[in-house]
Amino acid sequence: MLHIHYKDYDAMRSHGEETYPHECCGVLLGKSDAMGNHVRQIVRAGNTRTDSAHNRYNIAPQELVKIQRQARTLGLDIVGFYHSHPDHPAHWSPTDFAEAHWIGCSYVITAVENGKAAITNSFLLSGTSEEDKKFEDQPVEIDVVEYVSAQKGKE
Amino acid sequence: MNIHIPTPLRSFTSGAETVAVPGSTVAEVFTNLTSQYPALQQQLFNSDGKLRSFVNVYVNDEDLRYLPEKESTSVAANDELTIIPSIAGGSNRVLPCCSCCSLL
Numbered sequence: 001m002l003h004i005h006y007k008d009y010d011a012m013r014s015h016g017e018e019t020y021p022h023e024c025c026g027v028l029l030g031k032s033d034a035m036g037n038h039v040r041q042i043v044r045a046g047n048t049r050t051d052s053a054h055n056r057y058n059i060a061p062q063e064l065v066k067i068q069r070q071a072r073t074l075g076l077d078i079v080g081f082y083h084s085h086p087d088h089p090a091h092w093s094p095t096d097f098a099e100a101h102w103i104g105c106s107y108v109i110t111a112v113e114n115g116k117a118a119i120t121n122s123f124l125l126s127g128t129s130e131e132d133k134k135f136e137d138q139p140v141e142i143d144v145v146e147y148v149s150a151q152k153g154k155e
Numbered sequence: 156m157n158i159h160i161p162t163p164l165r166s167f168t169s170g171a172e173t174v175a176v177p178g179s180t181v182a183e184v185f186t187n188l189t190s191q192y193p194a195l196q197q198q199l200f201n202s203d204g205k206l207r208s209f210v211n212v213y214v215n216d217e218d219l220r221y222l223p224e225k226e227s228t229s230v231a232a233n234d235e236l237t238i239i240p241s242i243a244g245g246s247n248r249v250l251p252c253c254s255c256c257s258l259l
Contacts, residue, residue, distance in 0.1 A: 023245055032162070049245070056245030061211040061218065064239050068159065072172070077162050081242055088246040096244035101209045103163040107244075129198060130207070 001036035002106045002122045002140045006147040008042045013117035016084030016110045022053035028080035029071045037079040080106030090119040159237040167194040182226040213237040
């Protein structure tokens with residue numbers, strides 16, 4: 001299970017709309033336990049694949065190092081990543097699978113259709129090594145309580 | 156020196172996110188790291204003993220690939236080494252070559 005607050009879920013999807021028709025990408029910081037991956041913060045990242053940003057993404061390793069350092073400072077871990085599929089289904093592609101190396105992490109994909117975020121799915125990269133890794137469909141639990149409370153506070 | 160372990164490899168370091176390993180060069184540090192945690196060998200290196208292509212290694216803020224001496228680079232006890240697997244992908248969607256294609 002991927003547990004995420006609504007504001008983070010919404011921010012991921014908005015990121016995909018902002019970068020349309022290009023793919024967006026980012027990192028999920030949080031904690032993992034037997035119940036799944038719990039997202040506490042999302043971090044936007046730059047897509048370095050400017051040569052083919054409509055169908056590819058890549059996060060610069062130097063940026064990942066900084067994000068991992070940021071997570072450590074916050075007492076959090078990298079528990080997943082997100083990216084968008086402009087005008088393409090929210091399902092992992094052969095490239096997504098070949099380039100997935102963070103076993104135990106969640107890979108969230110949002111389909112963005114004509115500039116609007118559509119379906120968002122999460123896939124858990126399971127296995128023990130490169131040789132037996134696989135993507136599993138991962139249920140997503142969106143916590144709206146905090147968001148609703150904040151909205152009520154504005155009224 | 157301290158080595159920062161990424162989330163997916165912590166199951167091979169008993170959950171430790173940072174491990175202290177002795178060594179005067181990056182190669183020595185890696186030898187000592189995989190002696191201490193043997194299961195990391197297969198995760199980090201291919202059968203030729205080379206770092207797997209998706210494994211990035213940073214000595215402080217420098218990418219090991221671009222350091223002149225590569226694995227022979229000298230390190231001090233207060234240096235930090237970060238192991239960070241790459242993250243990439245994409246839909247592979249093929250753009251239509253003309254307006255007619257998008258109608259097919």
